[in-house]
Amino acid sequence: MPKKNERTIIAHFPSSTRAKAAADALAAVGLTDNHIRRNTRFGISQDDVHSDPVSNLAETLTGLTVYSADTPNDENRAARVLMGADPSVSGYSARGYGLAGGYAFTLVAFVPDERVNEAVRIIEQNKGFV
Structure with a gap:
């Protein structure tokens, strides 16, 4: 502050x-x-432990790319699918994209x-x- x-x-x-x-x-x-x-466009926070591919602790693809590892698996499955389909997951949105x-x-x-x-x-x- x-x-x-x-x-x-x-x-x-x-x-x-x-x-x-x-x-x-x-x-x-x-x-x-x-x-x-x-x-991110999803209001999620980074979780370094679960998003770390080197230590084989990644829960999801979106946990590695849009840092969604803190999103509960059972809370909103549709949202998790949409996050995985987002262009930012593929790396095509390094610039711009809202x-x-x-x-x-x-x-x-x-x-x-x-x-x-x-x-x-x-x-x-x-x-x-x-």
Whole structure:
């Protein structure tokens, strides 16, 4: 949450790795109040444990792609089918497709007024769009 004499910077990224790189670069210069969020059209949240294909813990295809692992299996089966049929599952919607900012990941950073230009430069160096 921004404090007095702080600005909120909202940047959009095509991938979580680019957003994380920007957050890490900001943290390296002491700007640590950063938050990365996955934008979806489904109001679901990321669950790293169930969405991790490396450890063989993925419950569903949509858990890997639209981060729907937190969606109960029996709550609304029709919604799960529609999520699986969504173009974002195939990766064809990396840009645009009805997402806030046009990209799938958003970085929100709270920075002091005097460091806004520095933070924006770091974000843009990491392929973010402010």
